[in-house]
Amino acid sequence: MALTLDFHPDAEVELDSAIEWYEERSPGLGNKFFDEYLAIRDRILANPEIYPVEFGEARKAAFDKFPFVLIYFVWEELIYVLAIFHTAQDPEKWRERMEGL
Numbered sequence: 001m002a003l004t005l006d007f008h009p010d011a012e013v014e015l016d017s018a019i020e021w022y023e024e025r026s027p028g029l030g031n032k033f034f035d036e037y038l039a040i041r042d043r044i045l046a047n048p049e050i051y052p053v054e055f056g057e058a059r060k061a062a063f064d065k066f067p068f069v070l071i072y073f074v075w076e077e078l079i080y081v082l083a084i085f086h087t088a089q090d091p092e093k094w095r096e097r098m099e100g101l
Helices: 009-025 029-046 092-100
Strands: 004-007 053-055 058-062 068-075 078-086
Touching: 004 009, 004 029, 009 029, 009 078, 029 058, 029 068, 029 078, 078 092
Parallel strands: 004 078
Antiparallel strands: 053 058, 058 068, 068 078
């Protein structure tokens, strides 16, 4: 089964913003953040149910070296990334996005 990865538009912005923020703080750190995202993405694509269910059907993958989580859904052959957000943020921010799904 070939899985497809898709993003909520806000999740794409969150990923880009986090990379930019870390890169501005320390050159190369944005790349390390992106590399960690890629490792999580690859684990999800290899085994979509690897991370625990957090809310409803949403799963949560925590970054190892950064205070971020990736929230996603598994729908048949689609992995849908709902949010990539800092753990200090209110989780209602991403939960509100679920209303339109």
